Each structure stands twice: as structure tokens, then as C-alpha cells.
Amino acid sequence: LKAGGVAGVCVDLILFPLDTVKTRLQSPQGFRKAGGFRGIYAGVPSTAIGSFPNAAAFFITYENVKSVLPHGSSSYLSPATHMVAASLGEVVACLIRVPSEVVKQRAQVSPSSSTLRILSQTLYHEGIQGLYRGYKSTVLREVKHLSFPLLFFFQ
Secondary structure, three states: OHHHHHHHHHHHHHHHHHHHHHHHHHOOOOOOOOOOOOOOOOOHHHHHHHHHHHHHHHHHHHHHHHHHOOOOOOHHHHHHHHHHHHHHHHHHHHHHHHHHHHHHHHHHHOOOOOHHHHHHHHHHHHOHHHHOOOHHHHHHHHHHHHHHHHHHHOO
16 A cells, blocks of 8 residues: 555656646647646646555555455466456546546646646536546556457467
8 A cells, every 4th residue: 555655656746747748738729828848847736645545546456356356276367367456456546546637637738727726616617527537538548558468368
């Protein structure tokens, strides 16, 4: 729990400026109007708050699912067990990651607005559904990446 949470926080905070630049480059308003290089840490509070529970939820789910799946003496099931456990871990982690990402990305393209203001505006105008915008596509992307090696394993 602690190791996964700390690792997640470290990675997210170190890579945050790169993510901001990427988000602003992809913004429909353009890089410069989205803030350019100004306020490169806009949205970092949502990442800092969501990162630890996101990583911890993944590792707790991963370890628990792995422990209940069959893992007998046959080694050919081992990769599948890890991939299923990791996929379910991502589904659970995305329940925390997606709202954090929605707020973070909106803050990255509106660096003059505070994270708390963006969160409250999203909830007011879109409800809880607004925080989960993109949940299905994020889960499909994460699970697809984790299960892709199964194609090679079972051929």
C-alpha cells in the first residue's frame, strides 16, 4: 500500500510538467492560449491528492485478485493470472484516476483557475458524471495494454 502509493506520487509529480505541455499541445484553443509554458504546474493539487490512493488501489486490488486466482503448479497460468489481476487493478484504480485527470486537464488548459474552482464548477454544471468523463475509454485503453501480451502467450 505505502510503496505503491509513494511510487505513484513520485512518478506523477516528476512527469507533471511534460503532461501539462502535452495537454496544452492537444488543446483545441492551441498551446499558447491554453497557457503555453506559464503555470506549468497548474492542476498539480488534483494529481497530488489522487495519485497515492490511485496507485494504492491498483496494488491492493492486484495483490488480492492474484491471491484468489488459481496459481497451482503449472507455470503456463502465471502470466494470465498477473494480467487478469493487473487489468482488474486498473479498473478499480481508474475510479480514482479519472476524476483526478479530468480536473487536472481542465486546470492545465485554464491555468488562471484554481483546482478547487474547477472541481466545483464541474460538479455544479455536469454533476458526478462530469468527473467520470472518459472513464470507459480510459479503462479500455489500460486493460488493452495489459492484456495484449496474452495474444502472444496463447498462440
